[in-house]
Amino acid sequence: MTAVPQAVQQAAAAPPARREPRGPVRRRGPARLVPRTAAARVRALAALVVVALAVTLAVTWNAVADARHGMRVIGHDAGPQVVATSDLYFQLTDMDAQLANALLIGGSQGLGATRAQALARYEQNHAKAATALLQAAKLADEPSENATAQEVVIALGDYERLAGQALLLDQQFGHTAGPPSQRVLDLYRQASDIMKLDVLPKAYNLTLDNGTLVRHTYEDERAAVRNGVIAVVAAGAVLVVLLLALQVFLTRRFRRVLNPPLALATLVAVALTAFGAVTLSAQSAHLKRAKEDGFDSILSLSRARAIGNSANADQTRYLLDPGRADTYEQVFLSKSQSVLYLKAGNLAAYNDAVQRQRGRTGFLGFLGTEAAQRGIAGQDAALAKVIAAYRTFQADDHRIRGLVEAGRRDEAIRARLGRTAGSSAADFAAYDGSLVKLVQIHRDVFDDAVRDGDGGTRHWEWGLPVAGLLVAALVLLGVRPRLAEYR
């Protein structure tokens, strides 16, 4: 116990090396940096404490800034904007679906849906798609993405021109429900091909690109926040050790039991570090929840919704255009499989597998990804409803195709377009509604996580400087009277 102060006293009592720079007492290595007088040592330790305090405050400030930036981009900025554009694909597919409906219905009334209704929905979708497209173009941050956005606008213009011609021609030669004239069909095929091959892939790729922006921010900021936790703990630990060293030096040197202001400063430093680390860890968790349980699932299910809607339209096209029925049946299968994948070579086998599918494992696709996610309140029940409704929709599809193959096309069209329960249109609407509810669960998770994240870093911009000033003031308060003894 006494060895250290004695050594210190001896060192202090030794003649300053400065006087005899070449003398044998000259200390070597790091020891040269240790000040020789007690006052100088107190000052040096106090200075180190201030530096460590500044570093702790800086790394905490930094990490909190990272967490806030991440939360702002994902929760308030690009995140919600990307979510808004994710409906673009849905609106575009629905435009083509409504065009097909209008052409299939013709002048027929009393089918549950009329041509005018289909066209009104077409226009609504068009307006929404234009808004989403503008938003997506604003989010584009690379030349290739800008070019993609521009190409979508141009291709959509081509589509609308052909759609307009098809509708006009179809109206001139009115018909009852069923395939329209060959000239109308040719125009519709051209329009639908542009939608399928040009507009939709680019719109989809554009929203994928937009999602990339959010992913990069998330990964960068979450890594920064997690590194921030380590940095805060490390810097805080160094600060506390230095405060303790100063405490020990002062109490021994001046034979006191405790330096109360320094002890208080140490407590504040410990609290600051612990609180910083805990808050940042929580922020990292909020970011993760917002991104993985919220944002990612919303996007993935929006895609499932859009592709499902497009498959539903392929059912209409199958009835509309007998010449291409095989192709439309095949794309219906491949789209269905991307929503809920079960291995099956043809549509009949797929429908069979879907009807036999029970439970929430054993399938892939968008719904498979969703099923793999667990631990979100209400998700289980909502997903079960989605799968049950999907099963009904697929069963309807099987029935419709059976009717067509049996030569009962008119019945098939009624089974497709009718409004009553049991019609494919109504059952698809029920499926779509259940999917929207599932999306809403993830939207709630997202909003919650963002709210928690915003709340978690509130007041830090003044709390941190105040805590810093408090520690600095306490150190000064603890050290000044002791230094005064040397004056």
Add this chain to the structure above:
Amino acid sequence: MLAWTGASTRALARRSGAACAALALLAAGGCAVAGADGDSVARKDELVIGMSPDKPGLGMRTGSTYSGFDVDVAREIAKRLGVPAGKVAFRPVTSATREKMLRAHDVDMVIASYSVTPERKTQVTFAGPYYVAHQDILVRRSDTSIKNVRDLKGKRLCDVPGSVSFPRVTRERGVAAVSVKADTYGECLTKLQSGALDAVSTDDLILAGMAAQSAKDGGAPLRIVNAPISDEPYGVGLARDDVDGCEAVNKAITTMYQDGTAAKLLKQWFGPVGLQVTTTVPQFEGCD
């Protein structure tokens, strides 16, 4: 000083770097950047690309050089990833070895008429597709009786064991075609020319490659029916979870279509045999 708001991601990366430096001084702590996989094809200086060695028009090895549409696409993607032609090596892969070689990092990417399927997606990450091929039918040009898959009823159709193409017509489509066995699609081609069978059905790009090969060899003129019966999205296989690489490859494919390179390559390899190719960018699978 340090901004609470408005900092760009790049500035943040610099700042967290500075925080790491401060930390290293204080506690010699590690500062690995999470999510930055050093193995990503987005950051490689050289690339080993898995390629089919035996598909004329797509990936064909003659001696030590490869040629075909897949080969040119691979070179374009490598170039757009910043890897010069001299640093790109090709290695033959088969449908049995593709996933294994990607997992073992024997190849950095696979571009070998590799269809994206949900099962394969559980094992590898797919960028692209760079093209959506379709199963179609190849017949002798003189044969006008086959206009779609249903017309294959009663016709002699090439049946390569292990390939899904024949069962897709007979079992899945329910068309009663007559099986004529062949070990490879090369043998199918020979038999089609000699009249030992009536039709070959597989991916249209493979059929187009065969037809072009046949024209070059002076065989009987052939015709692609242009009646697609499936979608085969040809993806770029990458090691699982190489999301950065996947995004970089998708960007390369996007620009390849935007500047007309893809259209040029498709016309160059498949135009002469009358295949209707799609020259607009395919819908990507997404990287996560």
